[in-house]
Amino acid sequence: MLLKIENVGQYLRDAGIKPSIQRLKIFEILAKSYEHPTVENIYTQLSPEIPTLSKTTVYNTLKLFQKHGLVMVINIEDNETRYDADTSFHGHFKCNVCGKVSDFNIPNTQPLIESLKGSLITESHYYLKGICAKCRLRTDN
Amino acid sequence: MLLKIENVGQYLRDAGIKPSIQRLKIFEILAKSYEHPTVENIYTQLSPEIPTLSKTTVYNTLKLFQKHGLVMVINIEDNETRYDADTSFHGHFKCNVCGKVSDFNIPNTQPLIESLKGSLITESHYYLKGICAKCRLRTDN
DNA sequence: TTTCAGATTTGTAATGATTGCAAATTTATA
DNA sequence: TATAAATTTGCAATCATTACAAATCTGAAA
Numbered sequence: 288m289l290l291k292i293e294n295v296g297q298y299l300r301d302a303g304i305k306p307s308i309q310r311l312k313i314f315e316i317l318a319k320s321y322e323h324p325t326v327e328n329i330y331t332q333l334s335p336e337i338p339t340l341s342k343t344t345v346y347n348t349l350k351l352f353q354k355h356g357l358v359m360v361i362n363i364e365d366n367e368t369r370y371d372a373d374t375s376f377h378g379h380f381k382c383n384v385c386g387k388v389s390d391f392n393i394p395n396t397q398p399l400i401e402s403l404k405g406s407l408i409t410e411s412h413y414y415l416k417g418i419c420a421k422c423r424l425r426t427d428n
Numbered sequence: 429m430l431l432k433i434e435n436v437g438q439y440l441r442d443a444g445i446k447p448s449i450q451r452l453k454i455f456e457i458l459a460k461s462y463e464h465p466t467v468e469n470i471y472t473q474l475s476p477e478i479p480t481l482s483k484t485t486v487y488n489t490l491k492l493f494q495k496h497g498l499v500m501v502i503n504i505e506d507n508e509t510r511y512d513a514d515t516s517f518h519g520h521f522k523c524n525v526c527g528k529v530s531d532f533n534i535p536n537t538q539p540l541i542e543s544l545k546g547s548l549i550t551e552s553h554y555y556l557k558g559i560c561a562k563c564r565l566r567t568d569n
Numbered sequence: 570t571t572t573c574a575g576a577t578t579t580g581t582a583a584t585g586a587t588t589g590c591a592a593a594t595t596t597a598t599a
Numbered sequence: 600t601a602t603a604a605a606t607t608t609g610c611a612a613t614c615a616t617t618a619c620a621a622a623t624c625t626g627a628a629a
Contacts, residue, residue, distance in 0.1 A: 305596090305605080305606085307595090307596090307605095307606065307607085309606085309607070310606095326586080326587085327586090339594095339607080339608075340607090340608090341607065341608045341609065342587095342608095342609095343587095343588085343589095343607080343608065343609075343610095344606085344607055344608070346586095346587065346588075347588095347606085347607080360506065362503040362504065362505065362506050363503065363553075364503070365501065365503050365506075365509040365615090365616090366585085366586080366615095366616080367586095368506040368586085368587090378541065380541075380544055380547065380549075382547075383550070389543075391541045391543045391544055392541075392543070393541075394541075400519065400521075400532045400533075400534075400535075400556075402530075402532045402533070403521055403532055403556070403561075404561070405560075405561030405564065406521065406523075406558055406559060406560050406561050406564070407558045407559040407564060408521075408556050408557070408558040409524070409557055409558040409559070410556065410557040410558065411555075411556050412504075412553070412554070412555050412556070412557075413553070413554045414552075414553050415541075415544070415549050415551065415552050415553070416549070416550055416551040416553075417547055417548045417549040417550040417551065418547060418548040418550070419546075419547050420544075420545070420546030420547050423546065423547070423548060446576080446577085446625095448576095448577065448578085448624090448625095450577085450578075451577095467615080467616085468615090480578080480579075480623095481578090481579090482578065482579045482580065483579095483580095483615095483616095484578080484579065484580075484581095484616095484617085484618095485577085485578055485579070487615095487616065487617075488577085488578080488617095506586095506587090507586095507587080507614085507615080508615095509615085509616090
């Protein structure tokens, strides 16, 4: 989801990350779009602007962001890892036709799970799959 | 989650799958355990019993089960695909210490998401990560 | 029972995402 | 300006998964 951050450099510094050009640009892509880009997406988008960019840097940087709690990992497909700069609890919906992943808010708070009493929960993920309204109109589903 | 199925062969046939020995055994592992095994797990467990078993067969068979709606795929880690023969809506909790994935029931029904109106939902996934009660006692978390 | 066609399984090679690692580059500091 | 530390890069290695063709099995027809 689109994150409104005035100063990305400061945002990274506050999280304990030195804002290099690569880190700034990668984070901006994550924060300033409704996409949930893959490593490949990020690399392709940034390559023209930073021709020396290495895919390894994208991987390293995302790992770093993750370690500092700035991104969450979205594992909907087993062959496609996506990243989201919005780490607040929200759902993801993936359309199997157009392939887009969109966010949705989850109205009520999470239920307390009896069988998990005593556990420490550090991450919550909720996602749905199906066919989005737009694709349903275009196809016959 | 443990599935109580009297006749696995019939269960497969009813789903339109001819029950070969490999298919039967693979499905039994999925249904008759609380684990959520990976391809590697299944292959390792079955190899002694079916020495000629190929890992490709495990992959193919799980794809087939999936196509016929007999298993759901669990993507919690991006490098670890797990399978569950219980396809009813329920949650998964992964402990980051011991690595176990357990099931939990989700009490209330799913909320209707306003922004997904018009979409067709075919799959729902809900999972949590953290540290299970047992591991919290053993460690200092 | 034998034969044959189709289904299933198998082994190996290919693919593709991710990681390891060491060299090159950049940045900050003295 | 010199130097050390941090960061980036490129390439090789790893690992899960898939593609594919050969081998095997199964079940029906003769």
